[in-house]
Amino acid sequence: MTPALRRWIFLAGAAGLVAFYLWGLVGLPGFGDYPGPYGDIINRIAVGQTNATGVVSAVNFEYRGIDTVGEEFILFVAAAGVSVVLRHLRSEREREALDEAREAPPTSDAVRYVALILTGPIVVFGWWLASHAQTSPSGGFQGGVVLTTAFVLIYLAGQFLAFQRISPTDLTEAVEAVGAGGFAAVGVGAVALGLAYLTNFLPLGSTPGGVFSSGTIALISFFVGIEVAAAFVLIVGELVEQTLLVREGTK
Amino acid sequence: MNPALAVVTPYTVPAGLMDALQVTVLVLIAAGATAVVVIREPVRQVIALSAYGVLLAVLFLAFQAPDVTLSELTVGSVVLPMLLLLTLAKVRRREK
Amino acid sequence: MHVFPFVVVAWILAVGLYGIVTSRHLVHQIVCLIVVQSSTYVLLLGVGYRTGAVAPYFFDIPGRTPAVDPVVQALALTDVVVEAAVTALLLAFAVQAHKRFGTLDPQELVQLKG
Numbered sequence: 001m002t003p004a005l006r007r008w009i010f011l012a013g014a015a016g017l018v019a020f021y022l023w024g025l026v027g028l029p030g031f032g033d034y035p036g037p038y039g040d041i042i043n044r045i046a047v048g049q050t051n052a053t054g055v056v057s058a059v060n061f062e063y064r065g066i067d068t069v070g071e072e073f074i075l076f077v078a079a080a081g082v083s084v085v086l087r088h089l090r091s092e093r094e095r096e097a098l099d100e101a102r103e104a105p106p107t108s109d110a111v112r113y114v115a116l117i118l119t120g121p122i123v124v125f126g127w128w129l130a131s132h133a134q135t136s137p138s139g140g141f142q143g144g145v146v147l148t149t150a151f152v153l154i155y156l157a158g159q160f161l162a163f164q165r166i167s168p169t170d171l172t173e174a175v176e177a178v179g180a181g182g183f184a185a186v187g188v189g190a191v192a193l194g195l196a197y198l199t200n201f202l203p204l205g206s207t208p209g210g211v212f213s214s215g216t217i218a219l220i221s222f223f224v225g226i227e228v229a230a231a232f233v234l235i236v237g238e239l240v241e242q243t244l245l246v247r248e249g250t251k
Numbered sequence: 252m253n254p255a256l257a258v259v260t261p262y263t264v265p266a267g268l269m270d271a272l273q274v275t276v277l278v279l280i281a282a283g284a285t286a287v288v289v290i291r292e293p294v295r296q297v298i299a300l301s302a303y304g305v306l307l308a309v310l311f312l313a314f315q316a317p318d319v320t321l322s323e324l325t326v327g328s329v330v331l332p333m334l335l336l337l338t339l340a341k342v343r344r345r346e347k
Numbered sequence: 348m349h350v351f352p353f354v355v356v357a358w359i360l361a362v363g364l365y366g367i368v369t370s371r372h373l374v375h376q377i378v379c380l381i382v383v384q385s386s387t388y389v390l391l392l393g394v395g396y397r398t399g400a401v402a403p404y405f406f407d408i409p410g411r412t413p414a415v416d417p418v419v420q421a422l423a424l425t426d427v428v429v430e431a432a433v434t435a436l437l438l439a440f441a442v443q444a445h446k447r448f449g450t451l452d453p454q455e456l457v458q459l460k461g
């Protein structure tokens with residue numbers, strides 16, 4: 001199959017796909033005329049029912065909680081998959097980290113200073129995002145990814161050894177397991193009290209949008225935050241190790 | 252809602268202005284997606300992907316979705332280009 | 348303006364698919380897959396938008412203000428983070444494929460058998 005033939009077959013298929021898509025578009029309400037009942041219903045009742053003013057996080061962790069459990073476990077399995085796929089083959093050896101750190105080209109002072117100065121505020125910001133899901137546009141997923149950025153900054157500042165020391169594989173895997181298992185355990189806790197899985201059984205707090213309000217939503221968001229951060233740090237650590245340390249040929 | 256926490260901010264943006272902003276960013280996104288695909292050299296494509304991620308974040312903000320903006324900004328500008336560049340470095344090192 | 352965002356979604360999808368089909372480098376293909384995924388985020392948020400509405404956070408605005416749909420925002424939010432992890436898995440596969448076959452050209456990889 002020559003590339004030109006492949007291109008023509010693709011154009012024919014794509015023309016058909018776009019034609020069907022535009023035909024289906026005719027029946028949709030236009031952009032901006034949102035008619036559906038669910039969004040309006042949830043906007044009306046969410047603050048009263050859960051004492052959470054961040055309705056998106058309430059949908060994520062309360063009304064649609066079991067879907068989020070599934071997505072979090074996709075993340076968990078993807079991180080485990082990266083560890084398995086990048087395992088050491090028999091025909092490879094691993095250099096010492098100290099040798100690699102000695103031979104690494106020096107990073108410029110500007111990059112190093114800016115990266116190291118920003119690391120502290122980014123950790124605080126990520127922690128704040130992960131623990132305030134119920135009040136403002138924040139939540140577990142965003143906070144976790146911002147926490148990952150702090151670790152990445154340490155690697156980018158040229159401190160490869162420091163990056164390896166603060167994210168040892170065992171500790172990161174343990175934190176990730178605590179995050180994923182904690183989410184599932186909160187759901188099982190509701191079952192232990194005789195309610196349905198993932199029912200909001202903790203006290204809801206007095207003011208809507210306070211830090212300790214909305215029961216299990218804040219707790220679940222915290223667990224999701226540390227799980228996402230640990231999963232991404234694990235993935236980045238695996239790729240860094242594969243790029244910098246693994247060499248082919250047994251010595 | 253708690254009256255002690257009430258900070259009433261005016262949210263009235265003229266509808267025409269919001270429309271213009273959304274149309275502009277959508278056109279930029281269409282152009283950005285085309286640019287990301289048309290650039291064949293992988294390292295340059297990663298830079299284009301990083302800029303495309305920031306444009307997407309601006310679009311999500313114009314669609315009144317600040318949560319998705321936060322996720323896309325970090326993931327699309329930092330984490331994904333970092334993973335891609337590490338892979339490219341590994342592949343290039345083996346080819347030497 | 349009634350259909351323009353959805354037309355842009357169709358364009359991004361078609362352009363991304365074209366990149367995947369005619370690609371000569373596995374990492375270029377993976378980046379085109381990221382572009383295709385981004386079209387679904389735009390589609391989700393475009394479906395839930397209401398003209399003149401604000402973001403669904405009632406921290407400092409009265410509870411009856413018309414707001415956009417929060418359900419599609421929740422979907423798009425978890426989407427973005429999870430698909431980054433799946434992309435990382437694809438990149439790990441690309442690294443191992445390069446180790447085993449020595450090439451990252453998908454049109455040559457098809458012909459190698461074992």
